[in-house]
Amino acid sequence: GAGVSQSPRYKVAKRGQDVALRCDPISGHVSLFWYQQALGQGPEFLTYFQNEAQLDKSGLPSDRFFAERPEGSVSTLKIQRTQQEDSAVYLCATPLSGTATGELFFGEGSRLTVL
Amino acid sequence: AQKVTQAQTEISVVEKEDVTLDCVYETRDTTYYLFWYKQPPSGELVFLIRRNSFDEQNEISGRYSWNFQKSTSSFNFTITASQVVDSAVYFCALSVEYNNNDMRFGAGTRLTVKP
Secondary structure, eight states, rough: OSSSSOOOOOOEOOOTOOEEEEEEETTTTTTEEEEOTTTTSSSSSEEEEETEEEEEOOOOSSTEEEEEEETOOOOEEESSSSOOGGOOEEEEEESSSSSSTTEOOOOOEEEEEEE | OOOOEOOOSSEETTTTOOEEEOOOOOOOOOSSSEEEEEEEOOOOEEEEEETTOOOOEEEEEEEEEEEGGGGGGGEEEOOOOOOGGGOOOEEEEEEEEETTTTTOOOOOEEEEEEO
């Protein structure tokens, strides 16, 4: 596609529910990042893929967070047993250069609210 | 470890005023990259500029200018003759060559330009 597309744009979940957030990256961009942006804060790194390989997941806050990109294109971020502290905007980004040393193209994000 | 500090949480100006957004960074790496991103109300972060650590030349792009000073570890952003459409949250970010999956963002500065 022309840009990074994320869905759903808004998700309200009851505490304890599982959620899945989707990222459809720019066609041809092999790398993909997930960021978490809490209210009033800057984005924080969660995980990084190169094609289907998850090369870095050091930013995932707990084992309830899981990301996949099985065919090296669309990626899904799954949060199990959601907690209130998971409420944030989840951003997906793809770099033109393949790494975070160059421009990142961001999606509009998925805003998750956990009640 | 890398760190970006944006000390100004919110700035409010009247249209046509000039405004400078401050960014101070910390890194022990000699090769690094600095960025500014704009986040309008729609939520999508938009790339504005990238500078590498070896290029301290200041840059001007229309009403935007950037002042990179390694001596003070600062990368400040000035908007000249601000307009209402400049209202957004602006983020400064840093990535380093040796760990090029990790882009660190500041907490952002919310700029409001009043007519």
